Each structure stands twice: as structure tokens, then as C-alpha cells.
Amino acid sequence: MLFDMDGTLVDSEQLWDVALQELAQTYGGTLSVAARRAIVGTGMADSMRILHEDLGQPHRDPAASAAWINARILELFRTGLQWRPGALALLAAVRAARIPTALVTSSGRALVEIALDTLGRDSFDVVVCGDEVDSTKPHPEPYLTAARLLDVPIERCVAIEDSATGVASAVAAGAAVLAVPAEVPLTPRDGVHQLESLLAADLELLAGLLTRAR
Template sequence: MLSATRPAAVLFDMDGTLVDSEKIWGVALEDLAVRAGGRLSTRARLAMVGTSMPASMALFREDLGQPDRPYAEDVAWLTERVADLFAGGLAWRPGARELLLGVRAAGVPAALVTSTERRLAEVALKTLGAENFDVVVCGDEVRAQKPDPEPYRTAAALLGVPIRDCVAIEDSPSGVTSAVAAGAVVLAVPSDVALPSVAGVHVRSSLVGVDLEVLAGLR
């Protein structure tokens, strides 16, 4: 149960939640599709949002009708392309920077919980500020990625707080499923894809106006 004044910790997703990086992933994936001699459909791209790299590449191969494409080669090329685009700077989602800085200023523990691999997360942290997070859990550092609950449970364990007393902030169906299964209080802020109605999940159109008082009021 959250305290009356603040959660034990705030667990932030990255892509589409804190920064508007899903569009960058979209550009890189479209570039990879062209390189492969095809074109990525909007349906497939939206299905990839919030998923792990293996899941995204499976959707990519299926969409292009190229089931035998070399996974490692595609991932290496995509990672380099995204890293280049990330290095140009990332745009914050509305209200996200203010909330993150408010959490940090209040001394509430914060974690970044992302399906993105560590190498790319480190580039994104140049925008986000590594100093704003006590813990960073990346997709290549857990055995099971979102929608499995392991990433969020790992973040709470590393922070030394009960997951039930944490608020997780997410934008994708995969991320929401992960956070709910982990046992966190969940605030969902849809970005590029619509979210299904999930019992107990709080939904807002943006993080504008969200502060620790708002988070503490979630149950």
C-alpha cells in the first residue's frame, strides 16, 4: 500500500514514456526494411512497440516475408542506426521531465526499467540524466523481458523496496502487463498505441500535472 504522501519508489519505462523515442525506432526499422528490400507495415510496427528485440525481429521477418533473415546481422545494424539517431538527442514526453526531476528532488528512489539494451540506454541517459536514477534495468540484463514481470521485480529488489509500494509508469501493452504482473501500482500513459482497459491500471493522457501527490493517491 502506498503511503499517504509518496510511493516507496517510482519505476519509469523509457521509450514512449519518458522520451519520444518510439518514432526513432520506427525510422530505424523502416530503414532496415528498405535495406532488406521490403517495406515495414504500420500494423507490424505498432505491434513491436514495447516488445523485446527478439519479439520485434520475429514480427519484422514475418511482415517482410523473409523468415530466414539473419537475426544477429539485423540486430547489429539496427542497434548502430538507433544509436546514431539517439546521439542526436531525444525529445521528452510531455510532463515527463518535470515528474522525474520532482521525484529526484524529493529523494524518492527511481528506476529506469526498459526493454532497450544497455548500450542504447546509456546513450539515452545522456538526455535523461544518469544521476536521476538509482537503478537502471535493461532488456539485455534480465532473463525474461516485458511482458514478463521480471524487469519490474528486479528493479524493486535492487532498490530494496516492496514492489506493491512502487508506482510503475508505462505506455505500452507489453509494459503494462509486466508491471501489473509484478505487483506494482501502474500508471499508464498511452503514446504510440492504444492501451486495452486493464482492471486496476490508472490511465492518463499525459504526464503533465503528475507529481508525487498524484502518484501517492493511486491505489
């Protein structure tokens, strides 16, 4: 099992909203709805590029903006991280069944370490962070890396995602995909099963996705 983090397991996208809008205000602007939606699921470099372009300030230093966001989001994660509906129960069922499990996220290691205080450090056999791969989602590398570290063929893995960027990464890697949109609606995609929430997901459904993929 390959789990995305932000918007999939934890309701963190609202915290990202706070940090991104605060940074935009610091720069004298407001992040548009379209740009915020485009940022969902992307790595930090792409997120800062989208933000700067949306504000009409492409000259901004992406490293400086990323450092500001990282510092602010660390504060927010320490105080406001909540589970998405059904996520805790599904993760617990997967672990009880002794299914190899990875967390595959575009967030950096420092942030993930804080999130693991909520998610549980023993909930995952492998953790792949956005700053530990050469190419982030929508590139397939994060999911291919997780499957390799789990020593499980990617074709035998189910990835759970909430964003178009994450879904594209998992599909490109060759995993079966369950999409559960959070902040941004997802366009239906052939071969990708979609649910309104993880409350409707169980081990039988996940096994069926693998059978269907074969």
C-alpha cells in the same frame, strides 16, 4: 518509482520508426502499421521476429538484423532524443522528494548509456536494461529486478508505462501502474490508471495509486 524509457520519458518511438523502416527497405519491403504497433515495448529478439515475419522473410538472421538496428538507433539517439510532455518535471519532482527511482527499459545497455546523457545519470538509483535480464517485458522480471535492487517491495512501487507490453509486465510483477500511451492507444485495464500525458501527473496522484492498490 519505476519508469519505462522509450515513449514514456523520451519521445524515441519515432526514431525507432526510422530505423525499423530503413531496415525493412534494406530487405526490400515495408513494415506494416500492425507490425510496428506489435513491436512497441518488446525486446529486440521479439521485435526482429515480428519484423521478419511481417516481411515474409522468417529466414532472416535475428542477430544480424538486431546489430543493424542497434547501430542505426545509436546514431539517431545521439542527435534526436526529446523529452515526452511532462516527463522531465515529474522525474525532477520524484527525485526532489528522495523517492527511490529506477529506469526499467527493454532497450540494451549501449543505447541506454546514450539516453542517460539526456535523462541524467543521477536521475535513477537503478537502471535495468533489456539485455541484462533473462526475460524481457511482458515478463515481470524487469520490474521485479528493479524493485529488488531498490530494496523496495514491488507492492510499494508505481510503474509508469506507455505500451501494452510494458503495462502487462508491471501488472504481472505486482506494481501499481500508470499508463500514458504514446504511439499506440491502450485498451483500458482494471487496476491501471491512464492519463493522456504526464503533464497531468504529480506526486499526489502517484501516492493515490499506491493507496488505491492497497
